[in-house]
Amino acid sequence: MTTSSPLTVLVAxxxxxxxxxxxxxxxAHGHTTRALVRDAAKARRVLPAEAELVVADVTDPGSLKAAVTDADAVVLTLGSDGGAHSSPENVDYGGVRNILSALADRAPRIVLMTAIGITSRSTGYGHLLDWKRRSERLVRASGLPYTIVRPGWFDMNGPDEHRPLFLQGDTRRTGTPADGVIARQQIAQVLVQALTAPQAVGRTFELVAENGEALEDLDALFAALTPDAPGALDGTGDEENMPLDREPAHVRADLDALRDRTGTP
Ligand SMILES: NC(=O)c1ccc[n+]([C@@H]2O[C@H](COP(=O)([O-])OP(=O)(O)OC[C@H]3O[C@@H](n4cnc5c(N)ncnc54)[C@H](OP(=O)(O)O)[C@@H]3O)[C@@H](O)[C@H]2O)c1
Known part of the structure; x- marks a missing residue:
């Protein structure tokens, strides 16, 4: 397993x-860990006492400055809840955009969790998945060192399904657990190891489990991945079915703003 000095990690x-x-x-990895939360009382109930809390709302850009201060790394596992101000556009996409913007000239590692089947434009999750895919595009356009992890269906593993399998090209797109399953705990393991594995940088992959034992060290799996093409908006091998010229104007403007800030081509 890659070892390195402890980081200050922000978790959104x-x-x-x-x-x-x-x-x-x-x-557990020794990182100073800052939790971006909306509700401090809830956070105190569900998070370890060692977690630092910063109260913010990702739909409110003004609230994010303190959250990102001095962060060496940001892990994003946001999910909208369908409330009036909690649409996929506002949270799954807008939250990622607002955090990237709040970073200004800082350049932390970014680890973004999205979902398997994200390039499917035809399943019942199409709307949510499109916004998550746009959030991936923002991260790639940001020029920051990133890893994008697309997990399969949470905690639906069979008793012997523990061996992590990294896939690329998002070819499993039925929108059902047949696409792949993965334990939440293993997703957390992958996201945190990606923060310090040099071979994880610039990679996008689907994460599922197959029959076999869990692995402690994921470096060999990261090293076997194909990097995303420089300057590409989508992950390596992804179907090109979201042409930029048919994207909403404000989405194109968000991409341009991030690229302009970082000088990314
Ligand atoms: N279920 C599956 O099998 C599966 C598979 C692949 C991917 N996914 C995707 O994984 C994502 C995360 O899953 P999960 O189960 O961890 O979701 P979750 O339990 O609903 O957690 C969502 C998190 O986002 C936070 N959040 C929402 N709106 C926010 C805002 N405006 N500002 C700050 N924080 C905000 C929530 O905070 P609060 O606690 O304050 O609400 C919560 O911490 C979902 O988007 C889902 O689509 C799911």
Missing amino acids: GATGSVGRLVVAESI
């Missing part, structure tokens, strides 16, 4: 079903 989505495991895993 920290009180969620995956985010809270990410916080615990990050603390």
